[in-house]
Amino acid sequence: MKRLSEITPGITVIIREVENDELFLKLMEMGFIPGEMITVDQIAPLGDPISVSVAGYSLSLRLNEAKSVLVEELMIKTA
Incomplete structure:
Protein backbone atom coordinates (compact mmCIF):
# COMPACT_ATOMS: atom_id res chain seq x y z
CA MET A 1 0.00 0.00 0.00
CA LYS A 2 0.99 3.61 -0.57
CA ARG A 3 -0.08 6.95 0.79
CA LEU A 4 -2.32 9.12 -1.38
CA SER A 5 0.35 11.82 -1.20
CA GLU A 6 2.73 9.50 -3.14
CA ILE A 7 0.43 8.94 -6.12
CA THR A 8 1.14 10.77 -9.38
CA PRO A 9 -1.56 12.56 -11.40
CA GLY A 10 -3.65 10.37 -13.69
CA ILE A 11 -3.39 7.29 -11.49
CA THR A 12 -6.54 5.66 -10.09
CA VAL A 13 -6.28 3.90 -6.74
CA ILE A 14 -8.59 2.29 -4.18
CA ILE A 15 -8.94 3.78 -0.71
CA ARG A 16 -8.01 1.21 1.93
CA GLU A 17 -7.69 3.14 5.20
CA VAL A 18 -7.57 6.60 6.75
CA GLU A 19 -5.15 6.65 9.69
CA ASN A 20 -6.46 9.81 11.39
CA ASP A 21 -9.88 9.23 13.03
CA GLU A 22 -10.91 12.90 12.95
CA LEU A 23 -9.91 13.17 9.32
CA PHE A 24 -11.68 9.89 8.54
CA LEU A 25 -15.05 11.31 9.63
CA LYS A 26 -14.51 14.49 7.61
CA LEU A 27 -13.45 12.60 4.49
CA MET A 28 -16.15 9.94 4.84
CA GLU A 29 -18.79 12.68 4.60
CA MET A 30 -17.24 13.63 1.24
CA GLY A 31 -17.22 10.10 -0.21
CA PHE A 32 -13.82 8.85 0.98
CA ILE A 33 -15.03 5.37 1.91
CA PRO A 34 -12.68 2.37 2.06
CA GLY A 35 -13.07 0.47 -1.21
CA GLU A 36 -13.96 3.60 -3.22
CA MET A 37 -11.85 4.41 -6.30
CA ILE A 38 -10.10 7.76 -6.39
CA THR A 39 -8.09 9.46 -9.13
CA VAL A 40 -5.36 12.02 -8.54
CA GLU A 72 -3.80 0.46 -3.20
CA GLU A 73 -2.94 0.87 -6.86
CA LEU A 74 -5.21 -0.87 -9.35
CA MET A 75 -3.55 -3.71 -11.16
CA ILE A 76 -4.50 -3.20 -14.81
CA LYS A 77 -3.95 -6.28 -16.90
CA THR A 78 -2.90 -5.72 -20.50
CA ALA A 79 -3.05 -8.28 -23.28
Whole structure:
Protein backbone atom coordinates (compact mmCIF):
# COMPACT_ATOMS: atom_id res chain seq x y z
CA MET A 1 0.00 0.00 0.00
CA LYS A 2 0.99 3.61 -0.57
CA ARG A 3 -0.08 6.95 0.79
CA LEU A 4 -2.32 9.12 -1.38
CA SER A 5 0.35 11.82 -1.20
CA GLU A 6 2.73 9.50 -3.14
CA ILE A 7 0.43 8.94 -6.12
CA THR A 8 1.14 10.77 -9.38
CA PRO A 9 -1.56 12.56 -11.40
CA GLY A 10 -3.65 10.37 -13.69
CA ILE A 11 -3.39 7.29 -11.49
CA THR A 12 -6.54 5.66 -10.09
CA VAL A 13 -6.28 3.90 -6.74
CA ILE A 14 -8.59 2.29 -4.18
CA ILE A 15 -8.94 3.78 -0.71
CA ARG A 16 -8.01 1.21 1.93
CA GLU A 17 -7.69 3.14 5.20
CA VAL A 18 -7.57 6.60 6.75
CA GLU A 19 -5.15 6.65 9.69
CA ASN A 20 -6.46 9.81 11.39
CA ASP A 21 -9.88 9.23 13.03
CA GLU A 22 -10.91 12.90 12.95
CA LEU A 23 -9.91 13.17 9.32
CA PHE A 24 -11.68 9.89 8.54
CA LEU A 25 -15.05 11.31 9.63
CA LYS A 26 -14.51 14.49 7.61
CA LEU A 27 -13.45 12.60 4.49
CA MET A 28 -16.15 9.94 4.84
CA GLU A 29 -18.79 12.68 4.60
CA MET A 30 -17.24 13.63 1.24
CA GLY A 31 -17.22 10.10 -0.21
CA PHE A 32 -13.82 8.85 0.98
CA ILE A 33 -15.03 5.37 1.91
CA PRO A 34 -12.68 2.37 2.06
CA GLY A 35 -13.07 0.47 -1.21
CA GLU A 36 -13.96 3.60 -3.22
CA MET A 37 -11.85 4.41 -6.30
CA ILE A 38 -10.10 7.76 -6.39
CA THR A 39 -8.09 9.46 -9.13
CA VAL A 40 -5.36 12.02 -8.54
CA ASP A 41 -6.10 14.82 -11.00
CA GLN A 42 -3.49 17.49 -10.23
CA ILE A 43 -0.76 18.42 -7.79
CA ALA A 44 -0.06 22.09 -7.11
CA PRO A 45 3.37 23.34 -8.27
CA LEU A 46 4.76 23.26 -4.71
CA GLY A 47 3.09 19.91 -3.98
CA ASP A 48 0.29 21.23 -1.77
CA PRO A 49 -2.70 20.90 -2.21
CA ILE A 50 -3.62 18.00 -4.48
CA SER A 51 -6.84 17.68 -6.47
CA VAL A 52 -8.60 14.31 -6.61
CA SER A 53 -11.81 12.88 -8.08
CA VAL A 54 -13.91 10.66 -5.83
CA ALA A 55 -17.59 9.66 -5.88
CA GLY A 56 -18.22 11.78 -8.97
CA TYR A 57 -16.77 15.10 -7.86
CA SER A 58 -13.45 16.92 -7.44
CA LEU A 59 -11.92 17.67 -4.08
CA SER A 60 -8.74 19.39 -2.91
CA LEU A 61 -6.74 17.90 -0.05
CA ARG A 62 -3.82 19.31 1.86
CA LEU A 63 -0.68 17.24 1.62
CA ASN A 64 -0.76 16.33 5.32
CA GLU A 65 -4.33 15.03 4.85
CA ALA A 66 -3.32 12.99 1.81
CA LYS A 67 -0.49 11.42 3.84
CA SER A 68 -3.10 9.91 6.19
CA VAL A 69 -4.94 8.09 3.39
CA LEU A 70 -3.61 4.61 2.55
CA VAL A 71 -4.43 3.44 -0.96
CA GLU A 72 -3.80 0.46 -3.20
CA GLU A 73 -2.94 0.87 -6.86
CA LEU A 74 -5.21 -0.87 -9.35
CA MET A 75 -3.55 -3.71 -11.16
CA ILE A 76 -4.50 -3.20 -14.81
CA LYS A 77 -3.95 -6.28 -16.90
CA THR A 78 -2.90 -5.72 -20.50
CA ALA A 79 -3.05 -8.28 -23.28
